[in-house]
Amino acid sequence: MALTPLPSGDFLLETPGIAAVPTLEPARWAGGDVAVALPRGAAAAPLRRFLSEVEMWLHAQELNDTRRRRGDPPVTTLWPWGATGEPEPPERRATHGTPLAFGSEAYLRGLWQLLGSECRGLPGRFEDVASAAGAAGAVLIVDVGAELERDAECMLADAMSRLDARFVSPSLEALRRGEVDGVTLIANDTLVRLRRHSHLRVWRRARAAGLAGFA
Incomplete structure (x- = not known):
């Protein structure tokens, strides 16, 4: 092993x-x-x-x-997880107009390496992402666990709230102002895709700001 x-x-x-x-x-x-x-x-x-x-x-x-x-808790075990079955050899592809990727997640880094690009570190706020991405767009993976590690007193709800304030709510505000064409949020198996005129779909219930609107 x-x-x-x-x-x-x-x-x-x-x-x-x-x-x-x-x-x-x-x-x-x-x-x-x-x-x-x-x-x-x-x-x-x-x-x-x-x-x-x-x-x-x-x-x-x-x-x-x-x-x-x-005064920190000890590390007592490792958490194994991953794909089952036989792995397939990756195929490297060169593409044009690939969105910028931000985050430290290993799978994201691997995907962007296969695309002939690289994954950047996650900035402190959404505005830095928007200014760097431009028309190509951006993919961000935010890590709740990393947020919890920064503050031993931080609870899960606190970490989610901080990430909401740094990335989710500002991205939705940018969408409302017409500064971005669309925002896609993925949390585990839940996907929500919003476009510039999504708010005009009157048959949908009004949503609260930030992550609270998707609860």
Whole structure:
């Protein structure tokens, strides 16, 4: 087995000899019971045993001694997740007019590398994205987990509210002013696409500002 750190802060775990089993992306389980979301069934037994070994390995790491001295909670396990089945060799494609990509998510970085481009770091506010993107548009992936790490006292709702204030609400305001052609919001399996004249569709209920309008 091999555990390789990625620039995004994630790790790539290679588990030859362990069958691929369905796993859940951690962002989909934010605020939920971790035990319920772990892989289950006979096929998941080897992976569960491996995770038990990871817990013992992390317990002895100097990293956790340092975190305890700082008053931070220890890192007790790793969360494995990813695609099941046989991987397919990626195909590199050169495209014109590719939107700019912002964020540190490993999958996004890989996609843009295959497109012959690169993924930029997430700026502090939407206005910086809009000025850099221009007509090509932009794709942003905001990480709630990273927001939680910045402030130990921050709760999930607080992190969502901060990201809303920095990116979602300003993008919707830019749409209302006609500064952008459209805004697409994706949260797990929910997709909302808004265009400049979406507010003229009178058969739709009025929405509150920001993320609250999509609750």
